[in-house]
Amino acid sequence: MAELSTATPIEYLKGVGPQKADVLKKELQVFTIGDLLQVFPFRYIDRTKFHKIRELHPDMIGAQVLGRLMSLKEVGEKRGKRLIAAFKDDTGIMELVWFQSLSFIKKSLTVGSAYIIYGKPSEFNGMLSITHPEMERYQQQEKRIGNMTMQPVYSSTEKLKKFNLDSKGIQKLQQVALETVWRGMQETLPPHLLERQKLMGYQQAMLNIHFPQNEQLMHAAIRRLKFEELFFIQLRLLRNKQLNTQKYKGHRFTEVGEKFNAFFTERLPFPLTNAQKRVIKEIRTDCNTGAQMNRLVQGDVGSGKTVVALMSMLLAIDNGFQACMMAPTEILATQHYLGLKELLGEDICTIKLLTGSTPAKARRIIHQELEEGTLDILIGTHALIEDKVKFKNIGFVVIDEQHRFGVEQRAKLWRKNVIPPHMLVMTATPIPRTLAMTMYGDLDISVIDELPAGRKPIKTVHFFENQRLRVFGFMREEIAKGRQVYIVYPLIKESEKMDLLFLEAGLESLMREFPLPNYKISIVHGKMPVKDKDFEMQRFVKGETQIMVATTxxxxxxxxxxxxxxxxxxxxxxxxxQLHQLRGRVGRGAEQSFCVLMSSNKLSKEGRTRLETMVRTNDGFEIAEVDLQLRGPGDLSGTQQSGVLEMKIADLAKDQAILAEARNLVIQIFQEDPNLLQEQHQRLAHYLNRSSPAISWDKIS
Structure with a gap:
C-alpha cells in the first residue's frame, strides 16, 4: 500500500481496523488519520509532579503518587462487589478501589510491584482512597514519540471505552498516528506570518499538543493551533464578505426625501438617541455605495431598533422602492405591524400585514397591491417568502430575531428582485463581541447601546422560596395600582427528574391567593393551540386579566x-x-418596573453567579459576556446552526485576544493583497480554493 498520510482513512492506521474505525467515526467524527490528530487533549497531567500519600486531601482535583501495591482483595457480593488494594509509599498507606471490570483489573496488576497511580483522592471512614485510578507500572520509558512529562487527557465515551478507547487508548493511537505521518506534515501558515506572530511551526505544534516535552512547549503549541483555527475562520468569513461586495450590486438610495423627513419632523414620538442616529447614518452610507448592504443591528430590549428599521424602510420608499419586515411569529409580526402603523399615522405611506392567518380575500388584495407597487411596506411571517408573494420593486428587507430563520429562508427574500434588496438583520439578543466576529464576521455590525431618555431601569430582586408570601403581597400592591403581572415557569407538567415548581401546581396556589372575581388570570404555554394562545394573550394585552401565567x-x-x-x-x-429576554417584557411603560427572580434555597455556584449578574446589571452585553463564560458558545441561543462554532481547540469565551489578533491580521492581508496574488500568500489562496465553508456564506444575511 502507498505511504500513509493525514488523508488516509482511519481504518488503515495500525491498531485500528474496521470495528474501531466504525466507533471512531460515529463517536468522534474521525474518518482519517488527520481527523484523529485534530482530536486534542482537554487537559494534561503533569507527570513530573508526584505527591506523597500524607500530602493527599479530598479537595485536590487529582494527584499522582509513586508507590507499591501491597495487597489486592475482592469484597462484597453481587452488585456490592468491589476490588480493594492497599497502596503504600514511604509516608503512609491508602486504598485503591474498583467497582467495574474486576477480573480484568485483577489479572493486569501484580502485588509487590511499583506503580504510578493518578486519580482524585477522597476520604471514607477516615481512610484516604482513589476510585478507579489510572495505573502505570513504574519503569524507565523508551526514548520515542510519547515519552512525555505532560500526559494528555482525551474525552471518551462509554461506546469508545468498550473498544479500549479510553483516554489512554486514544493516546496510544495518537502516538502511532504521529509516528506514521509526522514527517510528511506540511506547514499551513506562510513563513512570514509565523515569524511575525512568533508562532511554533505546524509539525512541532502537533507533536507538542499531543506529547509536550514540557509545559512551555505545550502552551506554545496550544497558542499556535488556536491562532490557526481562528485565523482561517476569519480568512473565510472576510473573503466571503469581500466577494459579496464585489458580486452583488445594490440599489443606490441617493435621496433623503419627503416621507423620511415627514416622519422625522411630525411623527417621531421621542428624540433619537445618539446610538440610533449613528446606526441610521451607517445604514444610509451603506445604501449609497452601489453594493448590497448586509448589516446586523444589535440592540438591547427597548433600545429603539424598530424605529431605526422604520426610518431605513422610509429611505427605501423615498427612493422608489418597496420594503418588508419579516418576524418569526404571528404575535411578533402583528405587534410590529400595529406599532409601525401607529407611528406612521394615515398619510405617510401604506403598510399591511401578511401572516398564515390572513384571510384569502385580504391576501389577494395584498398580492395585487405589491405587484402594482401601491403597497409600500409589508410586515409578515414566513408567509413573505412564499413564491406567490411578488413585489414590483423590493429594495429593503428587515429580518427580526434572525436566529429563528434558516439561511435558505432568508435567501428566498433575495430572489424577490433582480438586484438583491439591502438586508438589515435585527436581534434583541446581545451577542458578545467575539461571538459576533465569528458568527457574523461577514456582516457589518451596528450596536444600539443606549436606551431612550425617560426609560426607568428595571429593578431586579432575588427571593428564595421561603419568601414567597412577601412576593404575593408585592404583586397585590402593584395590581391595586392598576398594573399587570407576568409569572413565568420553566415547565408545563411536573418532571420526575427535576424538583421544580411547575405551571399547573403554581396555578393552583395562585388561584388560592388571587381568587375570582377580583383577580383574573391568563394562561399561555407552548402546548396550547395557536388560537387559544392568541386569545389568552389578547385578554392580557387589553387589560382584561391582571396576571399572565406562562412558560417561556x-x-x-x-x-x-x-x-x-x-x-x-x-x-x-x-x-x-433567557432571563434577560424575559425581564425585557416589562419596563415598556413610564412606570417603575420590577423583575422578581424566585429560586430554591439550594443554589449551585453557576446558578448563584447567574442570579447575582441579573440583580447587578441591566446591560445586555455585559450579561451576554458572562453567559458566554458560563455556558460556552455552542449553548447560546441560535448559534449551533451556524456550523462555524464547532471548534477543535479555540474557545471563544477565553480566546478573545487571539481572535482579535487573527481578525486584524486577515483585514491587513486583504488590504495589502485583496486577491492573495503575492507569492507569500499562495498558501492562503490555496486554502480558500480547496476549503468549502461550513455553511453557504454567500447567502447569509
Whole structure:
C-alpha cells in the first residue's frame, strides 16, 4: 500500500481496523488519520509532579503518587462487589478501589510491584482512597514519540471505552498516528506570518499538543493551533464578505426625501438617541455605495431598533422602492405591524400585514397591491417568502430575531428582485463581541447601546422560596395600582427528574391567593393551540386579566406597557440570556418596573453567579459576556446552526485576544493583497480554493 498520510482513512492506521474505525467515526467524527490528530487533549497531567500519600486531601482535583501495591482483595457480593488494594509509599498507606471490570483489573496488576497511580483522592471512614485510578507500572520509558512529562487527557465515551478507547487508548493511537505521518506534515501558515506572530511551526505544534516535552512547549503549541483555527475562520468569513461586495450590486438610495423627513419632523414620538442616529447614518452610507448592504443591528430590549428599521424602510420608499419586515411569529409580526402603523399615522405611506392567518380575500388584495407597487411596506411571517408573494420593486428587507430563520429562508427574500434588496438583520439578543466576529464576521455590525431618555431601569430582586408570601403581597400592591403581572415557569407538567415548581401546581396556589372575581388570570404555554394562545394573550394585552401565567413562549413578542412585574419561577434553571429576554417584557411603560427572580434555597455556584449578574446589571452585553463564560458558545441561543462554532481547540469565551489578533491580521492581508496574488500568500489562496465553508456564506444575511 502507498505511504500513509493525514488523508488516509482511519481504518488503515495500525491498531485500528474496521470495528474501531466504525466507533471512531460515529463517536468522534474521525474518518482519517488527520481527523484523529485534530482530536486534542482537554487537559494534561503533569507527570513530573508526584505527591506523597500524607500530602493527599479530598479537595485536590487529582494527584499522582509513586508507590507499591501491597495487597489486592475482592469484597462484597453481587452488585456490592468491589476490588480493594492497599497502596503504600514511604509516608503512609491508602486504598485503591474498583467497582467495574474486576477480573480484568485483577489479572493486569501484580502485588509487590511499583506503580504510578493518578486519580482524585477522597476520604471514607477516615481512610484516604482513589476510585478507579489510572495505573502505570513504574519503569524507565523508551526514548520515542510519547515519552512525555505532560500526559494528555482525551474525552471518551462509554461506546469508545468498550473498544479500549479510553483516554489512554486514544493516546496510544495518537502516538502511532504521529509516528506514521509526522514527517510528511506540511506547514499551513506562510513563513512570514509565523515569524511575525512568533508562532511554533505546524509539525512541532502537533507533536507538542499531543506529547509536550514540557509545559512551555505545550502552551506554545496550544497558542499556535488556536491562532490557526481562528485565523482561517476569519480568512473565510472576510473573503466571503469581500466577494459579496464585489458580486452583488445594490440599489443606490441617493435621496433623503419627503416621507423620511415627514416622519422625522411630525411623527417621531421621542428624540433619537445618539446610538440610533449613528446606526441610521451607517445604514444610509451603506445604501449609497452601489453594493448590497448586509448589516446586523444589535440592540438591547427597548433600545429603539424598530424605529431605526422604520426610518431605513422610509429611505427605501423615498427612493422608489418597496420594503418588508419579516418576524418569526404571528404575535411578533402583528405587534410590529400595529406599532409601525401607529407611528406612521394615515398619510405617510401604506403598510399591511401578511401572516398564515390572513384571510384569502385580504391576501389577494395584498398580492395585487405589491405587484402594482401601491403597497409600500409589508410586515409578515414566513408567509413573505412564499413564491406567490411578488413585489414590483423590493429594495429593503428587515429580518427580526434572525436566529429563528434558516439561511435558505432568508435567501428566498433575495430572489424577490433582480438586484438583491439591502438586508438589515435585527436581534434583541446581545451577542458578545467575539461571538459576533465569528458568527457574523461577514456582516457589518451596528450596536444600539443606549436606551431612550425617560426609560426607568428595571429593578431586579432575588427571593428564595421561603419568601414567597412577601412576593404575593408585592404583586397585590402593584395590581391595586392598576398594573399587570407576568409569572413565568420553566415547565408545563411536573418532571420526575427535576424538583421544580411547575405551571399547573403554581396555578393552583395562585388561584388560592388571587381568587375570582377580583383577580383574573391568563394562561399561555407552548402546548396550547395557536388560537387559544392568541386569545389568552389578547385578554392580557387589553387589560382584561391582571396576571399572565406562562412558560417561556412570552420570551419574545409581547408588548404590554401596563405590565410592571415579571416573576420568574425557578430562575436558577434558566440561562442568562433567557432571563434577560424575559425581564425585557416589562419596563415598556413610564412606570417603575420590577423583575422578581424566585429560586430554591439550594443554589449551585453557576446558578448563584447567574442570579447575582441579573440583580447587578441591566446591560445586555455585559450579561451576554458572562453567559458566554458560563455556558460556552455552542449553548447560546441560535448559534449551533451556524456550523462555524464547532471548534477543535479555540474557545471563544477565553480566546478573545487571539481572535482579535487573527481578525486584524486577515483585514491587513486583504488590504495589502485583496486577491492573495503575492507569492507569500499562495498558501492562503490555496486554502480558500480547496476549503468549502461550513455553511453557504454567500447567502447569509
Amino acid at each position: 413562549v412570552i420570551e419574545v413578542g409581547v408588548n404590554v406597557p401596563n405590565a410592571s412585574v415579571m416573576v420568574i419561577e425557578n430562575s436558577e434553571r434558566f440561562g442568562l440570556s
